[in-house]
Amino acid sequence: MQHDFDYIIIGSGFGGSVSALRLSEKGYKVLVVEKGKWYKATDFAKTNWKLRKWLWMPHLRFFGIMKMSIFKHIVVISGTGVGGGSLVYANTLPIPKTNFYKSGSWSQLADWETELKPFYQLALKMLGAARNPKLFDGDIALQTLAKELGREDQFEHPDVAVFFGKEGQEVKDPYFEGKGPDRSGCTFCGGCMTGCRHNAKNTLDKNYLYLAQNNGAEILAENEVVDVVPIDNNDGASGYKISVKSSTKVFGKKKHFTAKGVVFSGGVLGTIKLLLQLKQKSLPLLSDTLGDNIRTNNETLISVSTLDKSKNLSKGVAIGSMLHTDENSHLEIVRYAEGSGFWKLLHLPLSNGKNSLTRLLNMFKQFFRFPLSYFKIYFRNSWSKSTTVLLFMQSIDSTLKFKGNWFGGMSSTVSSGVKPSADIPASIALTKKYSEIIGGKPTSFVLESIAGIPSTAHVLGGAVMAEDSSKGVINKNNEVFGYKNMLVVDGAMISANPGVNPSLSITAIAERAMAQIKNKQKDN
Incomplete structure (x- = not known):
């Protein structure tokens, strides 16, 4: 079956940007859907008093780079925009200590500290890491x-x-x-966390996404995915129909695309919220552990x-x-x-x-x-x-x-x-x-x-790795249990507590996940 794209990636943060570059390098036609806006250096707020450029609150027509989400047990600070959390995060790239790799639902699936070591080094290089x-x-x-x-x-x-x-x-x-x-x-x-106005911060639009676009990857900003429906087969073997709508316009028609595969990379708040909604209608085979193991x-x-x-x-x-x-x-x-x-x-x-x-x-x-x-x-x-x-x-x-609630x-x-x-x-x-x-x-x-x-800028988990669907949502290669060519590659995949800023770990695990995908076979 002919699809509009080989892969549609939902979100342009650390997991989505890695996926966009590596899949495009392997010859796949890629679309990245991002609900936030494109920001150039001069677009960022000079101070955080410029709320319309700093905060993401669409109902107030604020389309900035930082979102605050309040729950009963936690206040979460997250990023929005082309480049995801890299636009608003504090730049640090630490490698977690040994306990991270030996705890949580993923601990028995691989020798993670050894296996991820080269991918951490690759991630550090791609993100332009330097000692302060x-x-x-x-x-x-x-x-x-x-x-x-x-x-x-x-x-x-x-x-x-x-x-x-x-x-x-x-x-x-x-x-x-x-x-x-x-x-x-x-x-x-x-000013790193209000958006770098001096072109010095190595945000994802300056490395992974920039290079992915040079390879032909397309980025659709100011849109959010509202449905993912398997085509023909219940397990998505024939691909998926993805529906999107504008995230910044009050009125606007839905757009529909088809793809062989889907990569969920909207961050914990985006990915888990969307998957919980889809589990109730178009993706019922998703694991019942979805939304659990949030750290x-x-x-x-x-x-x-x-x-x-x-x-x-x-x-x-x-x-x-x-x-x-x-x-x-x-x-x-x-x-x-x-x-x-x-x-x-x-x-x-x-x-x-x-x-x-x-x-x-x-x-x-x-x-x-x-x-x-x-x-x-x-x-x-x-x-x-x-x-x-x-x-x-x-x-x-x-x-x-x-868990999903009555208000969506x-x-x-x-x-x-x-x-x-x-x-x-x-x-x-x-x-x-x-x-x-x-x-x-x-x-x-x-x-x-x-x-x-308490407040956190590092919410993780909800679609963790495990040996089967009774214990997690994805396998050790980030593939969703129950569906073909569907992956979760963002903070939702983090299956233990790193105890440090997780951006580098998300990048490294995303690099490993993409390394498992074969190059696209050319049609004869």
């Missing part, structure tokens, strides 16, 4: 904390997806023998604002340093560019406790004990210049489950272990020490301070 060369005020304070804890040897400059040439100077493609776009040296402005890296995000006007905490790359605080945990310094102070409207004094009443009382105690300090934080100081965000992660495992969205329940919590004693203790070093006060997102609901 400079430390600034926020990083130096973390280095001081490392010394105080006696863990100076556990402090490091991370590998980041940034081009460190001469600051602001444009050069010909430094990565792909001239086949990629021109690049400019990082200015260390701290969050056991994170906390706590802001600390200094009252020392000599410090500039906005200077540097988004994450320029990290400290391994114990064998299961680490702490990273996160920053926004000067002028990006929107977050202060959603932050309250850090408060912990077992229930909302206790947290509220503790929060008001902080207000009354230090009224002048909080007045300066909220009304006098430049929030981003005086504030760093402490990102604390743990590889300790606990899982959630996402998803809701969360606890699956195994304890529910995610913003009240992690180790994180609170580290925050206190860091606050003392920079002479600051801690605040956190309003739902953390009042409801104890």
Whole structure:
């Protein structure tokens, strides 16, 4: 049967972009469907006060690069746009420790640490990984904390997806023998997470997607997939009919395409939501474990604002340093560019406790004990210049489950272990020490301070690997149980807790998945 495309890829993040390039290299005709917009460097918001260019809230006609999704147990920050999460993430590319490969539903399927090693190296090369060369005020304070804890040897400059040439100077493609776009040296402005306006951040539209387009891959932006229906056979052996609609227009006709294969790469929130809907109608053979084994890296995000006007905490790359605080945990310094102070409207004094009443009382105690300090934080100081965000992660495992709800969205329940919590004693203790070093006060997102609901930028799982459909959604080659030529290649496939930023791991596993697919056979 003749199809419009050999493969249609749903989503253009780390998994989708790898799939687009490698499939196009193998001779396949590829279409990438992305609900977000195309962004050039000059299109990004100068500060996060420019909400229409920063936040993705279509019902308000905001078509930016960052989306916030609130669930009962977690607040998820994710990326939207051509290039997916790479547009808004903090650039870090760490390789997980051994426990990641030996835990979770995938642990017995392969010797993952050995098998993925070459693909991690390939991913680092493709993403232009480089060691952060400079430390600034926020990083130096973390280095001081490392010394105080006696863990100076556990402090490091991370590998980041940034081009460190001469600051602001444009050069010909430094990565792909001239086949990629021109690049400019990082200015260390701290604006990575509102979108790099200086052409220094190695986002996916500058490597994988750029090269895929050169191979003939097509990208359909501002559209989202609403249905995937097997043609003729229930298992998709004859291909699929894919229906899409505009994600930015109120009115618009649906488009329909056919493809031999489908790759789901819309991130956890996109892929799991869509698959849960499709399981109820056009893809009933999907595993009943769909939506289970959702992980969050056991994170906390706590802001600390200094009252020392000599410090500039906005200077540097988004994450320029990290400290391994114990064998299961680490702490990273996160920053926004000067002028990006929107977050202060959603932050309250850090408060912990077992229930909302206790947290509220503790929060008001902080207000009354230090009224002048909080007045300066909220009304006098430049929030981003005086504030760093402490990102604390743990590889300790606990899982959630996402289910479809009556409103067409998803809701969360606890699956195994304890529910995610913003009240992690180790994180609170580290925050206190860091606050003392920079002479600051801690605040956190309003739902953390009042409801104890933690935030994460690294939601994972929901379509995990396993030996059969009773334990997972996909096999070790990312193929969906029950269907032919259907794969899940994004954060939803991550089957254990990496305890670090997962972008590199998603890229490496995607590279391995694509390596298993044979080249297209030419018609005689």
